[in-house]
Amino acid sequence: MTGETIVIVGAGPAGTRAAETLVRAGLRPVVIDEAPFSGGQIYRRQPPGFTRPPESLYGFEAGKAKSVHAAFDALSGKVDYRPDTLVWEIRDGKVHTIANGSNARAQLPYDALILATGAMDRVIPFPGWTLPGVYTLGGAQIALKFQGCGIGSKVVFAGSSPLLTLVAYQYAKAGATVAAVIDTAPFAAKLQALPDLARGGATFAKGLYYTAWLKMRGIPMFSGATLVRAEGEQGIARLVWRGAGGDERSTDCDALGFGFGLKSETQLADLVGVPFVFDEGQRQFVPQADPAGRTPVKSVYVCGDGAGIRGADAAELAGERAALALLADRNLPHDRGRAASIDASLARLARFRRGIERAFPFPEAMARAVADETVVCRCEAVTAGEARKWMRELGARELNRLKAFSRVGMGRCQGRVCGTPIAEIVAQECGLGLEQAGRLRGQPPVKPIPLDPGPEE
Amino acid sequence: MPPSQFTRLAERERRRLTLTIDGAAVTALEGDTLLTAILTNARRVRANEFDRKPRAGFCLMGACQDCWVELGNGDRARACTTFVAEGMDVRTGGGS
Numbered sequence: 322m323t324g325e326t327i328v329i330v331g332a333g334p335a336g337t338r339a340a341e342t343l344v345r346a347g348l349r350p351v352v353i354d355e356a357p358f359s360g361g362q363i364y365r366r367q368p369p370g371f372t373r374p375p376e377s378l379y380g381f382e383a384g385k386a387k388s389v390h391a392a393f394d395a396l397s398g399k400v401d402y403r404p405d406t407l408v409w410e411i412r413d414g415k416v417h418t419i420a421n422g423s424n425a426r427a428q429l430p431y432d433a434l435i436l437a438t439g440a441m442d443r444v445i446p447f448p449g450w451t452l453p454g455v456y457t458l459g460g461a462q463i464a465l466k467f468q469g470c471g472i473g474s475k476v477v478f479a480g481s482s483p484l485l486t487l488v489a490y491q492y493a494k495a496g497a498t499v500a501a502v503i504d505t506a507p508f509a510a511k512l513q514a515l516p517d518l519a520r521g522g523a524t525f526a527k528g529l530y531y532t533a534w535l536k537m538r539g540i541p542m543f544s545g546a547t548l549v550r551a552e553g554e555q556g557i558a559r560l561v562w563r564g565a566g567g568d569e570r571s572t573d574c575d576a577l578g579f580g581f582g583l584k585s586e587t588q589l590a591d592l593v594g595v596p597f598v599f600d601e602g603q604r605q606f607v608p609q610a611d612p613a614g615r616t617p618v619k620s621v622y623v624c625g626d627g628a629g630i631r632g633a634d635a636a637e638l639a640g641e642r643a644a645l646a647l648l649a650d651r652n653l654p655h656d657r658g659r660a661a662s663i664d665a666s667l668a669r670l671a672r673f674r675r676g677i678e679r680a681f682p683f684p685e686a687m688a689r690a691v692a693d694e695t696v697v698c699r700c701e702a703v704t705a706g707e708a709r710k711w712m713r714e715l716g717a718r719e720l721n722r723l724k725a726f727s728r729v730g731m732g733r734c735q736g737r738v739c740g741t742p743i744a745e746i747v748a749q750e751c752g753l754g755l756e757q758a759g760r761l762r763g764q765p766p767v768k769p770i771p772l773d774p775g776p777e778e
Numbered sequence: 779m780p781p782s783q784f785t786r787l788a789e790r791e792r793r794r795l796t797l798t799i800d801g802a803a804v805t806a807l808e809g810d811t812l813l814t815a816i817l818t819n820a821r822r823v824r825a826n827e828f829d830r831k832p833r834a835g836f837c838l839m840g841a842c843q844d845c846w847v848e849l850g851n852g853d854r855a856r857a858c859t860t861f862v863a864e865g866m867d868v869r870t871g872g873g874s
Contacts, residue, residue: 355840355859362839368809368861371789422860441841453821453834454783460838467838468814469789495787555832556783556821576783586841699836699844702828733843738836769843769856 326351327647328416328429330408330589331437333361334385334633335625335640337393339435342644344399346653351401351429353408353418359393361439361625362459363633365467366390378466380491381527382633389637410765411593417765424771433620433651435643436589436608437636438627442482442580443605445688446697446705446742449551454576458484461578462491471497473576477560479503479548480579481681486531488578489540499540500574503562505581505684507545517676525676541572547687551577581683583630584741590627591763594618599756602678603630605741606760612664614643615650622647632677635670638663688742689749697746698739700732708743709750718751720744720759733769736761783834784817797866798850806862813838813845813857816868823847823857825871847871 327343329336332354343350358366364386367378379386396402403418410417416429442457449455456464456472458480464470465488475498478489489502535542545565551557552571559573590608591597595616597606607629614622624643625636642663648655691697693706708727717723720730720743729743730736736743740761747758792807799816806815813835816823822832823845835845838858845857850867 357861367789370792370809372791373788377788422855441837441839451826451831451833451836453823453832456835457837460836463838464784464814465787468784468809468811469787470784470814470818471787473783474785497785497787556834696829699826699833699842702826702831733846734841738842768840769846771854 325432325651326430327433327435328353328431329435329437330354330416331361331439331625331627332356332359332393332402332404333437333439333625333636334364334389335439335627335636335643336361336435336437337389338637338640339437339624339644340396340400341392342641343647344396346644346648346655348653349400350435351403351431352396353403353406353416355405355407355421357405357421359404360386360390362463364389365463367467367469371469373469385633385637407768407770408589409767409770411589412765419770424773426773433622433647434593435614435622435624435640435647436593436627437623437625437640438586438589440583440585440626440630441737443582443584443683443741444579444738445548445581445684445745446691446695446739447548447550447687448692448695449553449557450579451696451699452551452553453556454553454574455551455557456576456578458482458488458578458580459583461576462488465491465495471495471576472578473574474498475500475574476576476578477501477503477572477574478578479505479546479560479562480581481506481684482580482582483528483677483681484580485681486528486535490531490534493535493538493540499535501541501543501572502535503546503548503560503572504542504544505546505548505687506680506682507565510682511680514676514680517672517679547684548579582681583626585629586627586737588735588763588767590616590621590623592765592767593621595621595623597760600629602675604683604745604755612642612667613646613660614639615646620647620650631667631670631674635667635674638666638670642667685745688745691742691746697743698729698732698736700734700739701728703727703729705746708746712747712750718747718753719757720747720761723747724761730761735764735767781821782818783821784814786818795862795864797862797864797868799868800870808862810862811858812847812855812860812862812866812868815862815866816847816857816870820870823870
């Protein structure tokens with residue numbers, strides 16, 4: 322035992338395995354999680370009183386979900402667990418927290434920090450994407466998994482993501498009407514990725530299963546498509562898209578779930594001073610870290626999808642690996658053999674990840690041809706045309722400068738949603754590489770918190 | 779009542795709660811988020827401050843911040859991460 326305070330942020334697959342590993346070594350970490358229940362987004366638990374079994378919620382992943390949940394539940398009393406708590410700032414060796422839905426704030430000095438902050442959907446804006454009824458693929462899945470609801474009664478799923486056929490399958494199975502599944506990836510991309518994907522074994526087979534299941538039920542499926550616009554007055558009424566042959570088509574619906582893979586949640590790593598490096602394959606900046614999750618900032622570790630998108634299986638391993646690195650760095654007993662075996666597994670999963678990136682390619686042409694009238698920053702309602710104007714007229718050739726001029730990324734979400742699509746537009750408009758377009762700097766509070774002016778006199 | 783955005787596909791057997799959305803009493807189920815409670819009764823959650831157009835949330839995971847609503851006591855709540863409670867009084871930002 323040591324008297325040190327180890328803080329883990331996040332209780333998804335990575336945070337859970339990190340906590341478990343530290344507890345096994347005799348430590349008692351603090352686990353801070355924004356959600357009311359552990360599991361993260363992928364293994365998100367339904368509220369008390371809901372009755373669907375794990376098999377119904379997580380399908381083929383039920384075993385993994387149960388294992389991650391059980392691992393976390395077994396830590397009860399052995400970790401200082403703070404659910405429903407947002408870390409809104411990290412500064413001078415202290416984590417600043419606030420309880421959700423209240424203004425109960427606290428500061429917690431730490432000796433070491435493991436950030437397992439997860440990811441959210443990566444989007445490409447198109448006209449009409451702010452209409453009611455348009456959600457991310459991840460959001461569509463949460464509605465069903467966490468609330469037993471569909472995002473609409475006649476739903477289109479679109480984009481390029483392993484989630485695409487999975488969520489469509491889950492909806493159809495739950496009794497929703499799936500109007501169409503519109504994949505922006507050409508079918509050929511899937512074939513070319515076969516050798517790397519096949520290394521993923523079961524994961525690859527599951528993808529084939531969902532596709533075959535949907536086809537067997539006559540659900541219209543298209544590939545090589547481009548999303549053109551969502552139309553409707555009070556909410557989406559139809560999605561207009563172009564087929565692989567360039568023909569414009571329209572599908573009636575009252576909801577759309579779309580997404581293009583995931584992007585890492587990195588604001589806290591930024592606040593604590595971790596440098597960032599650009600990852601070409603992921604088209605995003607990620608916190609700099611060694612394969613074990615050590616960052617250049619002493620005693621700060623990153624793991625899971627918040628450290629770069631590698632998926633839930635890799636997140637579990639990376640959480641454990643980061644905890645083992647922390648133990649090694651503090652000269653505490655740890656299992657060296659296990660660390661080496663995790664390193665080998667993570668390297669294998671990295672090859673599979675390359676296959677995923679090729680099978681679910683990001684549609685660069687669509688991301689760079691965002692029409693001028695499209696709102697790109699949802700919070701501040703700034704259009705692509707306005708953003709391009711500032712690039713042209715004031716030479717804002719970098720994201721933070723563009724933010725100062727145009728307000729893109731300045732709203733409540735702090736550029737979580739628009740940061741990646743705006744970078745694509747800057748790169749296109751200014752003829753730069755994505756890396757040169759830069760990344761929006763994280764700012765505290767990383768999410769909105771109540772203004773607390775103090776007691777009245 | 780305007781058409782709803784969300785449809786209930788499962789977990790329908792839960793205790794019923796009553797809340798008020800823009801002055802109208804509606805029914806929700808215990809364990810609903812405020813977002814679910816609103817969208818099983820309506821198609822909008824708020825109006826964007828700049829273009830005044832209707833919004834109905836987006837990410838459902840507390841990231842996009844596009845589902846903040848005002849409560850009757852002046853507090854604000856992110857609808858997708860707030861559980862509904864009996865008697866809540868929600869304002870979706872006027873207009874229609």
